[in-house]
Amino acid sequence: xxxxxxxxxxxxxxxxxxxxxxxxxxxxAGMIKKLTSGVYTYLPLGLKALKKVENIVRREMxxxxxxxxxxxxxxPAELWKESGRWEVxxxxxxxxxxxxxxxxxxxxxxxxxxxDVIRNDVAxxxxxxxxLYQIQTKFRDEIRPRFGLMRGREFIMKDAYSFxxxxxSLDEEFDNMEATYKRIFSSCGLKFRPVEADxxxxxxxxxxxxxxxADSGEDEIIYCESCDYAANVETAVSKVFHAEKxxxxxxxxxxxxxxxxxxNVVEHLKVPVERTVKAMMYRDMGTDQVYMVLIxxxxxxxxxxxxxxxxxxxxxxxxxxxLEKLGLVKGFIGPFGIDLxxxxxxxxxxxxxxxxxxxxxxxxxxxxxxVNYGRDYKADIIKDVKTVKPGHVCEKCGGxxxxxxxxxxxxxxxxxxxxxEKLEATFIDxxxxxxxxxxxxxxxxxxxTLASAIEQNxxxxxxxxxxxxxxxxxxxxxxxxKDAGQVALAEELYNSLLDDGIDTMLDDRDERPGFKFKDxxxxxxxxxxxxxxxxxxxxxxxxxxxxxxxxxxxxDEVISKVRELMKQY
Numbered sequence: 027x028x029x030x031x032x033x034x035x036x037x038x039x040x041x042x043x044x045x046x047x048x049x050x051x052x053x054x055a056g057m058i059k060k061l062t063s064g065v066y067t068y069l070p071l072g073l074k075a076l077k078k079v080e081n082i083v084r085r086e087m088x089x090x091x092x093x094x095x096x097x098x099x100x101x102p103a104e105l106w107k108e109s110g111r112w113e114v115x116x117x118x119x120x121x122x123x124x125x126x127x128x129x130x131x132x133x134x135x136x137x138x139x140x141x142d143v144i145r146n147d148v149a150x151x152x153x154x155x156x157x158l159y160q161i162q163t164k165f166r167d168e169i170r171p172r173f174g175l176m177r178g179r180e181f182i183m184k185d186a187y188s189f190x191x192x193x194x195s196l197d198e199e200f201d202n203m204e205a206t207y208k209r210i211f212s213s214c215g216l217k218f219r220p221v222e223a224d225x226x227x228x229x230x231x232x233x234x235x236x237x238x239x240a241d242s243g244e245d246e247i248i249y250c251e252s253c254d255y256a257a258n259v260e261t262a263v264s265k266v267f268h269a270e271k272x273x274x275x276x277x278x279x280x281x282x283x284x285x286x287x288x289x290n291v292v293e294h295l296k297v298p299v300e301r302t303v304k305a306m307m308y309r310d311m312g313t314d315q316v317y318m319v320l321i322x323x324x325x326x327x328x329x330x331x332x333x334x335x336x337x338x339x340x341x342x343x344x345x346x347x348x349l350e351k352l353g354l355v356k357g358f359i360g361p362f363g364i365d366l367x368x369x370x371x372x373x374x375x376x377x378x379x380x381x382x383x384x385x386x387x388x389x390x391x392x393x394x395x396x397v398n399y400g401r402d403y404k405a406d407i408i409k410d411v412k413t414v415k416p417g418h419v420c421e422k423c424g425g426x427x428x429x430x431x432x433x434x435x436x437x438x439x440x441x442x443x444x445x446x447e448k449l450e451a452t453f454i455d456x457x458x459x460x461x462x463x464x465x466x467x468x469x470x471x472x473x474x475t476l477a478s479a480i481e482q483n484x485x486x487x488x489x490x491x492x493x494x495x496x497x498x499x500x501x502x503x504x505x506x507x508k509d510a511g512q513v514a515l516a517e518e519l520y521n522s523l524l525d526d527g528i529d530t531m532l533d534d535r536d537e538r539p540g541f542k543f544k545d546x547x548x549x550x551x552x553x554x555x556x557x558x559x560x561x562x563x564x565x566x567x568x569x570x571x572x573x574x575x576x577x578x579x580x581x582d583e584v585i586s587k588v589r590e591l592m593k594q595y
Contacts, residue, residue: 048173086210100130204438243432276396319373479492514561553588
């Protein structure tokens with residue numbers, strides 16, 4: 027492609043709405059253009075890079091034995107009501123009606139649609155397993171779309187769905203998809219980490235996320251420095267060290283004036299923090315059920331674990347006003363000596379192991395000491411609801427846990443029979459018995475992967491594309507468009523690179539060399555080939571965008587050198 031003929035409009039200034047590197051650079055490099063909040067047009071450069079990501083995804087999915095289909099964006103409400111997700115996902119869905127007042131949704135995901143396809147076509151175990159995938163636009167009514175392609179109302183996704191007769195078959199395909207995802211993100215030239223994860227609204231028995239490592243990542247990843255354990259902080263676990271058991275003592279109410287925070291309680295009462303329990307009051311935002319959540323004093327409540335424990339869509343802490351209406355005083359709440367009424371108690375599993383612990387006295391400036399689970403109170407639900415932090419001990423190997431920021435670009439799920447049971451997608455086994463089909467689900471945010479690549483690969487001058495997904499790999503630049511020799515050599519190299527199958531741009535604009543170099547760095551071409559003063563001798567400069575390293579080579583070496591460098595960058 028010739029720069030003079032290209033639809034590329036680079037910007038010197040960053041648009042005000044852009045907050046993170048990928049958003050700023052995609053706009054400045056002329057790769058996307060905003061239509062409205064959370065909705066973008068892909069311009070030629072951006073679309074070319076996006077298609078390269080798609081092609082890698084498609085190649086590896088086909089290699090893994092999956093088959094590509096293409097499902098409708100417009101989905102009838104009946105399917106979603108049948109699965110039970112019409113209300114569950116309600117606020118996130120782009121809903122509409124046709125002229126007959128029938129309800130539809132613009133697909134945020136396609137579990138319902140693909141299950142409907144299969145339930146009408148698959149009847150026997152002999153037709154299983156199957157893995158069907160698509161690369162499709164998805165729609166979600168985000169409350170606050172932000173960060174460009176990271177969190178939009180419209181985005182490109184690869185979603186795959188597998189169907190099985192046995193759990194063992196699902197496990198095999200889950201492992202197959204995990205290996206496939208590793209190949210996909212490696213082929214894109216990205217540094218990434220697979221982690222254990224929460225299944226969220228999709229549901230299912232097990233899942234893993236794939237995170238591109240970047241300081242701007244929205245997610246915190248907990249990983250072990252000594253083994254391969256890694257998990258999203260939402261699901262991470264760690265080894266717990268309990269205080270030594272004691273003989274049970276009688277409960278006492280003690281004065282703790284102006285002592286509401288756990289660190290102050292520990293100091294005032296001269297007790298180890300491992301023998302304290304704090305009570306946090308939450309409500310289920312869907313049902314308004316109130317929960318008293320009990321956790322050891324040196325831990326924090328993990329709200330994702332909590333909402334899973336109580337089967338809530340979302341939970342939130344009670345406000346001071348809400349606490350007051352319940353007759354509770356912030357900082358002095360505890361499970362002993364209180365009429366809980368309709369309040370349910372959730373205890374973190376650490377609480378059960380603490381003898382003679384300290385807890386709130388349910389009156390201002392008081393605490394109970396020597397409280398014991400089982401003797402003095404009980405919980406309605408006992409679950410791990412604690413947040414793991416860097417420095418905690420790995421449950422798997424005893425190593426030290428650390429954290430990193432990550433951008434979720436892929437997620438694989440073991441769905442089980444959640445959708446097949448509700449939508450009555452069944453098969454007949456070899457004995458003639460009918461069973462619900464067992465399912466898996468595997469998603470990749472294609473447009474988000476594109477943005478994540480920029481978050482991981484940029485500098486003060488612009489984008490630093492990995493060669494595999496760069497819109498153009500080489501930018502051939504004649505330094506002086508008035509020098510016929512430089513222009514002729516640039517034309518020759520441009521055509522030779524294209525003939526060799528290397529995506530190449532020829533910057534044939536009549537502009538100063540510095541202007542062209544700045545655009546090249548902003549757009550992120552992995553390699554610049556500069557035809558300058560030695561063009562008459564057949565010598566050019568080859569510059570690597572990532573390292574800034576420059577070589578002087580003959581024109582005959584350009585293709586082989588570029589091919590060699592493409593394997594490294």
